[in-house]
Amino acid sequence: MSEKFKITITTTLTLVEQFQSTLSSSQTNAGQRPNPSTNEQNKDLDPLALLSASATALKSHVTKLSLLTLTSPFTASAVATTLSTLNASVLPSLVTAALLVTPDSHTAAFQSEIRVLTNTALKELFFLVREIQAVAEAKASKKSLDQSEKDTVTLAAGRVWDACDVVIDVATKGVVGFVVRRAEEYRDLVRDAVEEIEEWDPDEDGDEFFDELLDDDNEDRPTSGDSDDDDEDSEEAAAALRARKKDTLRVLKPIAQIYPAIITNRLKLVPVPLVPSDVKVLESLMRNLQQIPEHIDEVAGALYEEDLQKYTSQVGKTKDCASRAINLVVLPWAAKQSSGDQETVGDKFTTWSKTWIKVMGEVSKSIDKT
Known part of the structure; x- marks a missing residue:
């Protein structure tokens, strides 16, 4: 593995961990008012549109990463280039969008949902990048991957896709879709409880x-x-x-x-x-x-x-x-x-x-x- 590849993949893993920590600490301090200057800078941004676009971009890059990883010969420079794009724009945009969803603008429950879903996408990405790192190390000592190693990468990429799909769905439906879904869940619980008493x-x-x-x-x-x-x-x-x-x-x-x-x-x-x-x-x-x-x-x-x-x-x-x-x-x-x-x-x-x-x-x- 080239030194550039090692540095890039380590940077990705470190960034993902830092972003997860940021989202978690932001969720813990959800009741605090955001910085007014930050609000002023981002007042024209639509956080949900940015979130959906960023999650879509992440899906695209994950597809590319999985193909580059599984296709022989393994090209470390191409993987590093894709990871660099993730580090420089896709991941910062995704996390920024999630942080712009506040209780004042979208309700505390919706903010919590967005934080959790974004964190899940980051967690699955972290596991995928670790698998890519393992593949790079394996290919340094052998020419090809066995089927189980390929399946592991494919499954990890699929989990990132699924997590991104959920983020995109919630962001697209927005607060209205979220509160309707929650209300329907509570409605079903009430119906079940009433039926139980009837029986x-x-x-x-x-x-x-x-x-x-x-x-x-x-x-x-x-x-x-x-x-x-x-x-x-x-x-x-x-x-x-x-x-x-x-x-x-x-x-x-x-x-x-x-x-x-x-x-x-x-x-x-x-x-x-x-x-x-x-x-x-x-x-x-x-x-x-x-x-x-x-x-x-x-x-x-x-x-x-x-x-x-x-x-x-x-x-x-x-x-x-x-x-x-x-x-x-x-x-x-x-x-x-x-x-x-x-x-x-x-x-x-x-x-x-x-x-x-x-x-x-x-x-x-x-x-x-x-």
């Missing part, structure tokens, strides 16, 4: 084997009268659970309906580029949409455990999150910038939300009394 049978008997063991170990067998009382108590308890299950579903089904309504009428219509006020609304909205399935899981657990206090508390938290989510986007995005009356600037979702609030008030009365 739960409060009358279902316990494990008969263990019940029999407990009966056999019980020396103080109940009298016939005691047994009748126990049966009556059990029936009352089962009836109460059935009623509670019914009340729960009456509350949870309207809550599940807010997801498709918000996705269709608000999230898919988010104006871009985002203004700071809309970013704050999205942050709060997504937080509440995320917490709803978490609270519903707790509701289900409290039902199964017959913990009335926990059950009532978690249903209340679920309703509160759903109500906050609705209220955050009750008006169209454009109307949030105006001082008009809600009656004049609202739309069909505004009307629907009012109906939803009334319905929630009615269906939750029995639980509220509890």
Whole structure:
């Protein structure tokens, strides 16, 4: 191997590690405000367009690197030239674009996603370059590679491609595509939880084997009268659970309906580029949409455990999150910038939300009394 090749490939590996460290430390300090001078210098850049272009360029260079590595004779100078381009422009552009995605401009959740995905692409690139380095060392002592060595390089290149494809997809769809996807994930979790509660049978008997063991170990067998009382108590308890299950579903089904309504009428219509006020609304909205399935899981657990206090508390938290989510986007995005009356600037979702609030008030009365 030539000295230039050794220096270039070492530089690439060092740069990738440094860039990974930069992205990780930036993610840790995500709450800090970026340097105003840096913002001024890059104010005209579209970070997502730059990110997509850089990831596409990385894919192209990875293809070239893999072909140069696997094609005999191994030409160290050609590999070094491709790596030099990566070092000088492609990698700095990729990382710069990722760093320009900030909580103020794209939401904290989207920033985190971009950092993680970019870091993944860099990690896979690091493994590929290490494989190329190993091939160069192997070819210095033998003329050709065996199939397993070729497969290792091909697989490493494929992983970089896959990582870049994910970056390109998220960057192309932008914040709107990201929040829609997340909201759909939360929607599916809610649907699954509601279906699980629907399928739960409060009358279902316990494990008969263990019940029999407990009966056999019980020396103080109940009298016939005691047994009748126990049966009556059990029936009352089962009836109460059935009623509670019914009340729960009456509350949870309207809550599940807010997801498709918000996705269709608000999230898919988010104006871009985002203004700071809309970013704050999205942050709060997504937080509440995320917490709803978490609270519903707790509701289900409290039902199964017959913990009335926990059950009532978690249903209340679920309703509160759903109500906050609705209220955050009750008006169209454009109307949030105006001082008009809600009656004049609202739309069909505004009307629907009012109906939803009334319905929630009615269906939750029995639980509220509890």
